[in-house]
Amino acid sequence: MSLYDDAVLVLKEYEDQPELRDLYLEHLAAHPDGVYKPCRAGHITGSALVIDPSRERVLLTLHRKLGMWLQMGGHCEPGDATLAEAALREAREESGIPAGLTLLAGGPVRLDRHPIPAPCNWHLDVQYAALAPADAVAAISEESLDLRWFPYDQVAAVADASVVRLLEAARARLLTV
Numbered sequence: 001m002s003l004y005d006d007a008v009l010v011l012k013e014y015e016d017q018p019e020l021r022d023l024y025l026e027h028l029a030a031h032p033d034g035v036y037k038p039c040r041a042g043h044i045t046g047s048a049l050v051i052d053p054s055r056e057r058v059l060l061t062l063h064r065k066l067g068m069w070l071q072m073g074g075h076c077e078p079g080d081a082t083l084a085e086a087a088l089r090e091a092r093e094e095s096g097i098p099a100g101l102t103l104l105a106g107g108p109v110r111l112d113r114h115p116i117p118a119p120c121n122w123h124l125d126v127q128y129a130a131l132a133p134a135d136a137v138a139a140i141s142e143e144s145l146d147l148r149w150f151p152y153d154q155v156a157a158v159a160d161a162s163v164v165r166l167l168e169a170a171r172a173r174l175l176t177v
Contacts, residue, residue: 003035004028006082007044010107010126016169020111024124034124037075042113042122046080046087047073048103048130049163049170050095052149055131058167059138060159061094062146069150069159071166073125074143083108087128095147096139101130105177109169112162129170 001009011024027042028034035044049071050059060069072094073087080086084103091101110127140147152171156164 001081003076003080003082003086004032007035007126010083014108014111017111020113023113024111024126027124035076036078037120040119040121042120042124043075044083045073045075045123045125046083046090046128047071047125048087048091048101048128049109049166050091050097050101050130050132051170051174052132053134053136055174057149057151058155058170059095059132059147059149060155060163061141061144062148064143064145067145069148069163071127071163073127083126084128087126088130091130094141094143095132095136096141097132097136100133100136102133104129104131104170104173106173109173110166112166114162127166127169129166129173 011021014021031039031041033039037043063070072091074090076086108126109129112125114123116123138147155167
């Protein structure tokens with residue numbers, strides 16, 4: 001199965017946010033290259049909110065280009081077999097936690113479509129949540145200005161509404177696993 005096929009399957013099985021999910025599916029139907037960065041109409045990205053083992057904090061990165069505190073994430077690459085794999089790879093790379101991150105069961109926790117500078121126009125982000133291992137030590141990557149653990153109640157003070165919504169969805173998912 002190709003990454004494109006996996007993306008379509010994941011989105012068809014995603015039951016929340018039906019209007020946005022359908023927009024993602026329409027995008028992929030119109031753009032067979034829509035999972036990769038060169039697609040100028042926009043492209044799928046994968047991200048993961050990293051949660052500490054005590055389930056009391058999240059790891060955010062101060063994005064070098066955007067100057068914003070965000071979850072780990074980025075572009076799909078040709079070696080990614082699935083969206084989940086892309087999100088987990090990005091989480092490992094940007095968190096500096098080389099092993100032991102585990103995506104929460106149940107697939108993506110949210111979708112978030114946001115504009116980006118031309119020529120690409122849109123990121124269609126498929127957002128997961130990942131638990132860090134007990135011995136996790138985070139390390140700043142070259143894509144980040146800083147990396148920090150934030151208690152849940154401090155996220156809204158440092159991050160934008162999209163990260164807050166992702167945290168809310170991840171916390172709700174944690175209650176079911």
